[in-house]
Amino acid sequence: MRFIQFFSRFVPTGPRAWLSLIVAVFFIFLFVYQLLVSPTKNVKDYVLPSDNGVEIKQKEAKQKVSLNTDEGNDYVSLVMTNPLHSVEKISTSLPSIDYIVKSGDSLERIFARFGLSRESMYSVLESDQEYLVLDPLLPGDKYTFKLNENGELVKLTRRVDISKNVSYVLHDNGGFSYEEDIKPITYTQSAIHSKVVGNFYVSAKKAGLSDANILLINDVLKGRVNFRKDLRANDAFDVVVKNGSIDGVEIGGTQLEALQMTVQGETYRAFLHSDGRFYDQDGNSLTPALRRWPTSKHYRISSSFNANRLHPITGRLAPHNGVDLATPIGTEVLATGDGVVTRVESHKYAGRYIVIDYTGPYGARFLHLSKALVKKGQKVKRGQVIALSGNTGRSTGAHLHYELHIRGRPVNPMTTNIPTTQSIAKEDKAEFDENVINWVELMATRPLSNDNEST
16 A cells, blocks of 8 residues: 555646656557558568559569668668559550341441441441442341441441451541452352152252252243143152352352253253353253343433442542433333342432342342332242332432342443343353263263162
């Protein structure tokens, strides 16, 4: 008790006691801080925080360090530049968007979805007027949108198939130019041998022929064979077909090149010529010829076919892939061959238009129509009225824009050598005869050993 009383004489009381306690606590914390958080003297151990939360050691950062050391002083001054400057800059390619068209899509909706301007869409459609590869959009079509650093369209690509891509590329003067990327196709030739069992359609399907090939055989031989009445069981038929592939992947359908059919003891043959039409062994045509003009009257050509035409403003290639005929509105438009209607559409620049695929490698387009008189999928005959001419789309006056295509390529319909006669030209006869000999030998190479056998 006396000890406590003695010690209490030296302990301050009142406000002085609290002040002394606060000062003591402050110095205790300061001492602990210096022990735990002392500055490093080794610059190599200095650690920098990075933007992504990962530590960057000084020995890994490519920075310039300036050390200022005073004599007799352990203080080290560390001077550094921005540590982000040492991070390697990665250059990225321009962004692109791959898109597969869905049911109900339109080009306008797709452009809006990706924040692309209507002006760029209209510019692409203007270039597409001469090609119509973007219209109509079909579910499953594959498109790639290439953008610049500002998110603006610089290239639009459509994958037509494994062998072909088509693109519209922005050029320096504004507008888009058409480009193609085509891979070479490797073709193989083979023969199919079979017999009629039941009916010809079922027998041909079992032999591996497509509906298109069966229809083609019927069209080629219908003038000489009645497929309902003339065919008998065990009547033989042989065909030569051609298939294409790219890197081992089949492309396109089976193409019919030659056929022979024995009906009640008589053999009928048909052979494909380079003009896309079928002829008999003597070179006489088995399919109708093409019309030169899509109208009954020869109207004035107001704008000629020009594959090398330049755009008057941009100076870029802007071909005119058809001929413009100065037809009054309501003029009857005629199919220039036998075929099937594949498109009846409306386009911002092409207006109302019709596309027809003819027998063989031929096709035709009719633009700026006022009225279509046929429907998609309908068969048409050479000389049939299919539409009325007009002034729809972007047009400076009433006219008919007519295009003729051979194997998908536009040609001058007024000057191109097309089959307007009923027999093979003399200068082509030797080549045709040589092909016929090869095809006949190929169709005779493997006789049937069983009913409905195919090879």
